[in-house]
Amino acid sequence: MFIKSIVNSFISSRLKRIDNFVKHPFTVQEATLFDLIHKAKNTEIGKRYRFNNIRDVEYFRTWLPLQTYADIRPYIDRMRKGEQNLLWHGDIRWFAKSADDETKLFPVSAEAIEYCHFRGGYDVLGIYASQNPNTKIFMSKTLTLGGSHQINLIENNSFVGDLSAVLIEHFPRWANFVMTPPKNVALLSNLNEKLDIIAKSSVNKRVVALTGAASLNLLMLKHILNCTRRKNILEVWHDMELFVHSGGDFDAYSAEFEKLIPSPLMNYIEIYNSAAGFFAIQNDPYSDDMLLMLDHGIYYEFVPVEQIGKEYPEAVTLDDVEINRNYAMVITTNSGLWRYITGDTLIFTSKNPFKIKISERNKQFINVSNEK
Numbered sequence: 001m002f003i004k005s006i007v008n009s010f011i012s013s014r015l016k017r018i019d020n021f022v023k024h025p026f027t028v029q030e031a032t033l034f035d036l037i038h039k040a041k042n043t044e045i046g047k048r049y050r051f052n053n054i055r056d057v058e059y060f061r062t063w064l065p066l067q068t069y070a071d072i073r074p075y076i077d078r079m080r081k082g083e084q085n086l087l088w089h090g091d092i093r094w095f096a097k098s099a100d101d102e103t104k105l106f107p108v109s110a111e112a113i114e115y116c117h118f119r120g121g122y123d124v125l126g127i128y129a130s131q132n133p134n135t136k137i138f139m140s141k142t143l144t145l146g147g148s149h150q151i152n153l154i155e156n157n158s159f160v161g162d163l164s165a166v167l168i169e170h171f172p173r174w175a176n177f178v179m180t181p182p183k184n185v186a187l188l189s190n191l192n193e194k195l196d197i198i199a200k201s202s203v204n205k206r207v208v209a210l211t212g213a214a215s216l217n218l219l220m221l222k223h224i225l226n227c228t229r230r231k232n233i234l235e236v237w238h239d240m241e242l243f244v245h246s247g248g249d250f251d252a253y254s255a256e257f258e259k260l261i262p263s264p265l266m267n268y269i270e271i272y273n274s275a276a277g278f279f280a281i282q283n284d285p286y287s288d289d290m291l292l293m294l295d296h297g298i299y300y301e302f303v304p305v306e307q308i309g310k311e312y313p314e315a316v317t318l319d320d321v322e323i324n325r326n327y328a329m330v331i332t333t334n335s336g337l338w339r340y341i342t343g344d345t346l347i348f349t350s351k352n353p354f355k356i357k358i359s360e361r362n363k364q365f366i367n368v369s370n371e372k
Helices: 002-023 025-039 044-048 057-063 069-080 110-131 163-169 173-177 191-204 214-228 254-260 360-365
Strands: 094-097 105-108 141-144 159-161 207-213 242-246 267-274 277-281 290-292 298-304 326-333 340-351 354-358
Touching: 002 025, 002 110, 025 057, 025 298, 025 326, 069 094, 069 105, 094 163, 105 110, 110 163, 110 267, 110 277, 141 191, 159 163, 191 214, 207 214, 214 242, 214 254, 267 290, 277 326
Parallel strands: 094 159, 141 207, 207 242, 242 267
Antiparallel strands: 094 105, 267 277, 277 290, 290 354, 298 326, 326 340, 340 354
């Protein structure tokens, strides 16, 4: 009863926050922006663009130009060499690789880990548990299949790896009770070795949920069935109920997952995240669009795709987006990305609440965390 009380309190608290930004999206987004500006006002970029003088959203959007990776790379190179207070306040020692181009590294601040990426994970749990009150996820194991790169020391006590590996390195201790495999296995660089160990160790645990890229999880499930000589995953993990997937490619694998996990009680939730942030969650099991998360320390703008390539493309805020129009996403984040054009394209399916889909025609090119 004590654990159930804690779980219910956690779910209630998070759902209230989600309800708040759904009801007051513009207020929450403006507050997010000025919190970011305040925290970065004494950084190099804050001084360069006189953050102390920014008093409204339009001034911010007029004064700061849109940024590409080429614009921010010099800052990131300096940060990797040990310089601090450039794009964000305090020390940033962790850098996550972009899924589409491993030469692109994104800074990952302590705030981004706690209030963006981890908060996104908590939101998934809260939303799912509220819709499935009899879930076993809080009393069982979730198998987190991270990327196949270890965290590497680059220089000046700075570290780089896949986003999943960076986050696994920062998991709180209590996560050991609900996550598998252990960190030393999850961070193995040899994928075959990792899968062998998972097949031997995790099959005896009560695993009810999976997370990660669809392609990698499918490879793992087939490996486990081959090692255990079972017909389907329900013969290995009887209570399997949830797969939280990222990468925007699940349609290509859904039939195979349904064959491997032949349960009418199985649930699938898509999330939209990347090395640059955690952006959206599929909050309705009967709809394939995703709720844009507005309180993860990210301020959003959007550029109509037909303007990409122009010398001065014009970005719009949430106030002015249009349903079913194709946009490139622009983000300002609590890791120090300022009006950064991500290259991701999406459409809005709803404005009350703000819900999105990854653009179908660009899905195979989308820069989300579909680990290789």
